[in-house]
Structure formats: structure tokens, C-alpha cells
Amino acid sequence: MLLGCIGDDFTGSSDLGNTLVKAGMRVVQYSGTPIMPAAPDVEAGIVALKSRTMPVADAVRLSLEALDWLRAQGCRQFLFKYCSTFDSTPQGNIGPVAEALADALNADRVIFCPAFPATGRTIYQGHLFVGDRLLSESGMENHPLTPMTDPDLRRWLSRQTREGVGHIPAATVWQGPDAVRAALSAQPHRFVVTDAIRDEDLVVLGQAVADQALLTGGSGIALGLPANFRARGLLSAEGPHWHGQPGPVAALSGSCSRATRGQVARHIADGNPAMEIDPEAVMAGTMTARHATDWALSQDGLPLVYSSADPDDVRAVQQRHGTEAVAARLDSFFAETARLLVAGGVTRLITAGGETSGAVVEGLSVASLEIGPEIDPGVPAIRAGDALVLALKSGNFGAENFFAKAAERLAG
Ligand SMILES: Nc1ncnc2c1ncn2[C@@H]1O[C@H](COP(=O)(O)OP(=O)(O)O)[C@@H](O)[C@H]1O
Numbered sequence: 001m002l003l004g005c006i007g008d009d010f011t012g013s014s015d016l017g018n019t020l021v022k023a024g025m026r027v028v029q030y031s032g033t034p035i036m037p038a039a040p041d042v043e044a045g046i047v048a049l050k051s052r053t054m055p056v057a058d059a060v061r062l063s064l065e066a067l068d069w070l071r072a073q074g075c076r077q078f079l080f081k082y083c084s085t086f087d088s089t090p091q092g093n094i095g096p097v098a099e100a101l102a103d104a105l106n107a108d109r110v111i112f113c114p115a116f117p118a119t120g121r122t123i124y125q126g127h128l129f130v131g132d133r134l135l136s137e138s139g140m141e142n143h144p145l146t147p148m149t150d151p152d153l154r155r156w157l158s159r160q161t162r163e164g165v166g167h168i169p170a171a172t173v174w175q176g177p178d179a180v181r182a183a184l185s186a187q188p189h190r191f192v193v194t195d196a197i198r199d200e201d202l203v204v205l206g207q208a209v210a211d212q213a214l215l216t217g218g219s220g221i222a223l224g225l226p227a228n229f230r231a232r233g234l235l236s237a238e239g240p241h242w243h244g245q246p247g248p249v250a251a252l253s254g255s256c257s258r259a260t261r262g263q264v265a266r267h268i269a270d271g272n273p274a275m276e277i278d279p280e281a282v283m284a285g286t287m288t289a290r291h292a293t294d295w296a297l298s299q300d301g302l303p304l305v306y307s308s309a310d311p312d313d314v315r316a317v318q319q320r321h322g323t324e325a326v327a328a329r330l331d332s333f334f335a336e337t338a339r340l341l342v343a344g345g346v347t348r349l350i351t352a353g354g355e356t357s358g359a360v361v362e363g364l365s366v367a368s369l370e371i372g373p374e375i376d377p378g379v380p381a382i383r384a385g386d387a388l389v390l391a392l393k394s395g396n397f398g399a400e401n402f403f404a405k406a407a408e409r410l411a412g
């Protein structure tokens with residue numbers, strides 16, 4: 001294993017896997033830190049944690065455990081993957097996890113670059129944009145767990161860490177890898193937010209940090225890394241392999257992000273079967289995973305079970321029961337529904353939402369996931385077993401007809 005990655009959620013980890021596979025690396029995503037060694041042909045290993053929103057100390061501990069395992073697999077470079085919208089609270093977890101990893105690896109400079117231009121996430125003057133809006137006006141300010149109310153990454157990260165936070169502007173990135181390397185060494189601070197507006201900028205950054213032990217960012221920061229290993233003659237020529245899976249299909253969505261809500265609306269408008277889950281009914285125990293599964297298994301086509309709701313509805317239910325209590329109940333509802341669906345014969349499962357997908361993969365007790373071809377930017381097809389394939393969609397990713405598109409791609 002050459003590149004060791006730690007993802008703070010499951011969809012984000014598969015997004016990173018997608019980038020690395022497209023650039024020709026053989027990638028396996030692990031559900032938590034494995035207890036066994038990796039297969040010998042894995043070139044990039046991604047330990048997916050559900051650490052984005054857990055208490056800081058737990059996120060740090062789990063990330064360090066993952067780092068230990070990746071080091072034991074022989075990795076030469078390490079990447080901490082978080083969301084392209086920098087999902088975190090003023091307490092963490094991006095800053096504290098990065099600090100712990102940097103200390104463990106003796107990294108004296110660490111870049112922070114969540115840019116992912118293919119999905120509209122760009123960084124300019126240290127500010128994160130989603131399309132033509134600042135992060136804080138993109139809808140992410142309403143995220144149920146990590147409302148992003150400040151687009152200045154330097155300021156947001158500073159709240160989470162004891163380290164000072166520096167900045168490398170786009171003008172330096174445009175001068176190429178040598179200029180970035182020089183700017184990095186000249187930084188007075190250990191943590192450095194880097195601008196990136198285009199894929200070319202990410203490739204330059206990837207070249208510039210070829211010898212850094214630790215990088216942090218969205219999946220975009222991995223764009224240039226496979227070429228570094230290839231240039232050193234370290235990648236196999238064969239590349240990844242993939243075969244699809246026919247059979248019954250179902251979709252689950254606990255994502256309340258704007259893109260997912262559009263995809264849910266489109267799925268319904270296209271006449272597909274859909275069942276809306278009322279969180280109140282789940283909290284009261286009157287809606288159970290068994291009910292949802294029985295309904296889904298009795299449908300033709302691509303049934304969708306969703307709790308996706310507008311920000312006002314989400315806020316109202318959170319105020320009544322508490323944010324964590326609602327998230328925990330819905331996560332276990334979806335995890336159990338996934339388990340029952342697969343037990344009932346479903347071979348293609350599509351999930352929307354980072355937390356939701358993490359809960360589902362854990363509920364299915366799948367230890368490792370082989371990353372396959374891209375469905376939409378940031379979302380690959382995944383093989384989870386001999387007769388099970390998955391698509392784990394980040395909340396804000398995917399075309400409007402994502403559910404139908406994913407079902408087709410998983411089959412082929
Ligand atoms: N109707 C709802 N009301 C309140 N919370 C919800 C509702 N539906 C889902 N949630 C919770 O909102 C969170 C959505 O997060 P996630 O699954 O990561 O989606 P995304 O990728 O869009 O951020 C989950 O914790 C989920 O349990």
C-alpha cells in the first residue's frame with residue numbers, strides 16, 4: 001500500500017476512492033480500521049470512519065488507530081479526507097484530528113484544501129465557494145449537524161486548533177509546484193489553507209506536496225497524487241477491475257441536502273415508488289425498519305425510502321427531540337432497513353447522505369469495499385460482496401436523476 005487515507009465519513013471516502021481509481025490506482029475502502037492486513041495488491045487504502053460529527057476525543061483516537069494500521073501496511077504518504085464543504089463545527093473535528101495526525105507523523109507543514117471544482121467547490125482568497133455562492137450562503141448554513149456559517153476557511157479552522165493558520169493564494173498556485181513548495185516552506189504556520197479553483201490547480205498542489213507526509217482536503221487534493229507514485233515506477237500497470245451486479249434494487253435517503261431533495265422530487269415525479277418516513281413516527285416506534293422493508297420489497301422497479309426534509313421541518317423535529325437523538329434513531333432505522341433489504345434479496349443498494357451511508361455500511365457489517373467506476377462526479381459504484389453492490393451518495397452530489405442512473409450503473 002502506497003497511499004494511506006483516513007476519511008471522516010463513508011460517502012466522502014468513496015468520493016476519494018473514485019478520484020484515485022479514475023487516476024489508475026487500485027483502491028479499497030475499509031469500514032473502520034481493519035483488524036487484518038490488507039490484500040497485497042491494494043495501492044491506496046481508505047479507512048472510512050464515522051468521525052465527522054463524533055466527540056473530538058473519539059475522532060482523534062479513531063483517526064490515530066487508522067493511521068497506525070495504514071503505517072503498518074507500508075504507506076508512504078497519508079491523506080486526511082474531509083468534506084469539500086469543510087463540514088465541521090467550531091469545536092472540530094478537522095483541526096484536532098489534523099493536529100494529532102501531524103504530531104504522529106512529525107509533519108511540519110500541512111495543507112488544507114477541500115476544493116473540488118467538478119462539483120463547484122472552489123477556494124479563492126481562503127474563502128470556500130459552492131458554485132457562485134459563498135459556502136455560508138450555499139444551503140450548507142442549514143446543515144442538520146454541521147451548519148457552515150463562515151466561508152473563510154482560515155478563520156473557521158483557527159477556531160478548531162492551537163496551530164496558526166497560513167494561506168497560499170491562487171496567484172502562487174498558478175506559478176507551479178516549485179512556487180508552492182517555496183511558499184509552503186516560507187509559511188510561519190504549520191497549517192496552511194491553499195486556494196484552488198481548477199483541477200489544474202489541484203494537480204499542481206499534488207505535485208508540490210509529493211514529499212509531504214500528511215495532506216488534508218477533499219477528494220480533489222488526491223487528483224495529482226497517483227501520478228507522483230507512477231513517476232516513481234510504483235503503480236501496477238493493470239489498474240482497477242470491476243463487474244456489475246443484476247438483481248433487485250432499492251434506495252435509502254436520510255440526506256436533507258438540497259441536491260438530494262431535488263433527486264427525491266425527481267424520482268417521485270418520474271413515477272417511481274417512494275415512501276416518506278416521518279421522523280416522529282420513527283421516534284414513536286410506529287414506523288419501523290420492518291414496515292419500510294416490507295413496503296420496498298413489495299414494489300416493482302426502484303423503490304425509495306426517504307426521510308429527506310426541508311430545513312424548517314428538520315429544525316422543528318430536532319427542537320422537539322434533540323439533534324443527536326433524532327440522528328441516532330434515523331441512522332439506526334436506515335441501517336436496519338438496509339440489513340433487512342439485503343436479507344430479503346436486494347443486491348443493488350443506493351444510499352444518500354454521509355451519516356446515513358455510514359450507518360448503512362456499518363449495519364450491513366461489510367468490512368471492505370472495492371471501488372469501481374464513476375456514476376457521477378464524486379460517487380463511484382462499489383462492490384461490497386459477492387452479490388452486493390452499493391452507491392453511497394454524498395448529500396450534495398449527483399445529477400437530478402441520480403437514483404435511476406446509479407441503479408443502471410450498478411447493474412452493468
Ligand atoms: N426529516 C429529518 N429530520 C431531522 N433529521 C433528519 C431527517 N432526515 C434525516 N435526518 C438526519 O440528518 C442527517 C443528514 O446527514 P447525512 O446523512 O450526512 O446527509 P448529508 O450527506 O446530506 O449531509 C442524518 O443524521 C439524518 O439522520
Ligand SMILES: O=C(O)[C@@H](O)C(=O)COP(=O)(O)O
Pocket residue numbers: 009011012013015016082083084085116218219257353354355378393394395396
Ligand atoms: O467532499 C465531499 O463533498 C464529499 O466527499 C463528502 O464528504 C460529502 O459528505 P456528505 O455530504 O455528508 O455525504
